[in-house]
Amino acid sequence: MDTEAQHTERDPSSPADPQPDPATDDGSRSVRVSGTSAGTPETPEDDEDDEGGAGRGPSWRRTGLVGAACVVFLLLLSHFVAQPFLIPSGSMEPTLQVGDRILVNKLAYRFGSEPRRGDVVVFDGTGSFVQEERAGDPVTGLVRDAAAALGLAAPDETDFVKRVVGVGGDRVVCCDAKGRLSVNGVRVREPYLTPGDRPSDVPFDIVVPPGTLWVMGDHRSQSSDSRDHLGSPGGGMVPVDKVVGRADWIVWPVARWTTVTETDAYDSVPAPPAGGHTVGPRGSGHG
Structure with a gap:
């Protein structure tokens, strides 16, 4: 040595x-x-x-940790602030088209505000549009819910996107002799409807109970909405506390990257009378 x-x-x-x-x-x-x-x-x-x-260079462990942190951040953002939502059907055409990915603003109604007439909202239809909770393997359901929260999968079968036509206390009637819808006695011109569609092929005259919404799709002939649940428990009304948020942005595809345009169709509709409405002879709602 x-x-x-x-x-x-x-x-x-x-x-x-x-x-x-x-x-x-x-x-x-x-x-x-x-x-x-x-x-x-x-x-x-x-x-x-x-x-x-x-x-x-960074190890695979560091890369994995960074990736996991990004996913957790996106899930938290999706849960509390803005959630991506994939449009699975044509019920909201032409406003929203099949395959569009929208961002749902979860803060829109978080601080005391409530949905207004004309808002496009995403809501949980359990108890109103869907009577039974979705059953299945909990692990598979968790993975699917996470993918849906990131906009990578179709939304849950209990989630819907529709336009608010009536809020608590409103009387919504369709249709008059000229096929027009009215809210609180004022006829509403609906420019967002699919060209050629009537406001409704199903006549109705309802009063929306407080704390609930009457919702309809923009493609009326292809939309399953409040009209289809008039005879169901709740009468087709969606509780306000079931609203996930307001659809504010179309983020995909890039060619349709824009905001969801607000409508002035209901600007002339007055507030419901303090004493409430009476329901007409075709009424199936509450009042």
């Missing part, structure tokens, strides 16, 4: 090393042995290289 270390450090072009002094030989040996084979001390970079190049 001692002989090999001395031989490695000797420069062939330099004079021979003097003979070691027995009195100091142990100290010299310790210096020579602690060095590298080239006589250069080891550096921290050498240690990192010996450990497999840990400092050369």
Whole structure:
């Protein structure tokens, strides 16, 4: 060991090393042995290289943690602020088309505000449009719900997107002799309807109970909405506390990247009378 270390450090072009002094030989040996084979001390970079190049780039663990943190952030954002929602049917055409991905503003009604006539809303139809909770494997359901929350999968079967036509206390009637819908006695012109569609092929005369909404699709001939649940428990009304949020933006495809246009169709509709409405002879609602 001692002989090999001395031989490695000797420069062939330099004079021979003097003979070691027995009195100091142990100290010299310790210096020579602690060095590298080239006589250069080891550096921290050498240690990192010996450990497999840990400092050369982010490890797969770091990448996985960053990815997981991004997913958690998006899920929290989706749960509390804005949720992507995939449009699965043509019931809201031409406003929303099949395959559109919208962002639902969950803060729109969070601080005391309530849906207004003309708003396009996403709501949970359990108890109004759908009577039974969806059953299935909980793990599969969790994964599916997470994918839907990120806009990567179709929404849950209990989620719907429709336009608010009547709010609590309103009397909504359809249709008059000219096929027009009226709210609180005022005829409403609906420019958002699919061209060629009538306001409704199903006559109705209802009063919306407080805390609920009467909702309809823009493609009336292809929409299953409040009209289809007149005889169901709740009479087709959607509780306000079941509203997930307001559809404010179309974010995909890029060619349709825009806001969901607000309508002035209900600007002239008055508030319902303080004493409430009476329901006409065709009424199936409450009042």
